[in-house]
Amino acid sequence: MIFESLKFPTQHCAVVNKFSVHEEVQEKLSCVAAQHQSVGPFMSTIGGDEQSQPQLSCYFPNSEESVRFPKQEKTSNGFFDYYLLDASSLLPVLALDICPDNTVLDMCAAPGGKSVLISQFLLIRGCLVASEVANQRRANLIKVVKDYIPKISKTKDLVHVRSLTGLKYGEYEPNAYDRVLLDVPCSSERHNLHTNFEFSFWSEKHSTENANMQGKLLMSALQTVVPGGFVIYSTCSMSPIENDGVIDEVLSKCTVKKQLKVEVVASQFENNSLAKMFDYRMTKHGVLVVPSKTKNWGPMYFCKLQRLTI
Ligand SMILES: C[S@@+](CC[C@H](N)C(=O)[O-])C[C@H]1O[C@@H](n2cnc3c(N)ncnc32)[C@H](O)[C@@H]1O
16 A cells, blocks of 8 residues: 555645745745645644744645646745645654754755755744755755755855765764754655665665664764754654664663763654644654555654753
């Protein structure tokens, strides 16, 4: 069933770019069979003031059928109108619970969809570092950032694109970021199915190799986040080895190390009205969005971790 769903093209939603000319976007999307919804961060603080939080302005397909959105274009101020993505990609960013003045690290950032989403929550005192090691992918990321996100002023950027490997942040910049998004390279079953036509690429050995790298990246993320700050670990894989398996491994390493105190915390996803749009399972540590024929979003796994003060 999941395999059948994966063979269909991903459904898309459109996230309106707050830096574009809103009225032009609204007019363009008025003829699309999609409904508008504002979505905010999943709040970790019970009783937090949702009204004062910036929101994402999204268009979701009206029915279970896939909707064809018109191609993205620049509005009259030079910035692109919206970003198209699988709606499950919203969830790790919403779970990060970004405040407008946060310093955020997107540790594996290209092609840049989640960096664009993060930028929508930040105001002038906030800042995003988007890191990507692969040269060509980083070039694409730079283009996306330029197309979607303005500078704060002539001399100040909202987004800084860097080439530093995620593996080094913990060592070079300990206790530096309020929020870290770690959207790791993974087995990515949907992507591989559409490029390789076979499921034969999947092997436990390959998944275990991925998990090894993912665990190292997660340790680095937990060291570079400030005590009290949040890390979201996410994959677009259904492999338990790369999902809860990585979290188990890292939690036991932290217990042994003792210099790093970390806790898995509830993302609050299942209490949010957005949850009914998805087929999902609560796993030992996180949430796994599972593609189905009628809700063909994902796969997407995410887990929220908080670094505690020792
Ligand atoms: C799943 S993709 C990220 C997708 C991105 N977050 C988005 O939403 O557009 C993973 C990315 O991590 C990059 N990557 C792999 N190893 C890395 C490392 N050690 N440090 C930083 N980025 C890395 C890959 O080149 C790839 O572009």
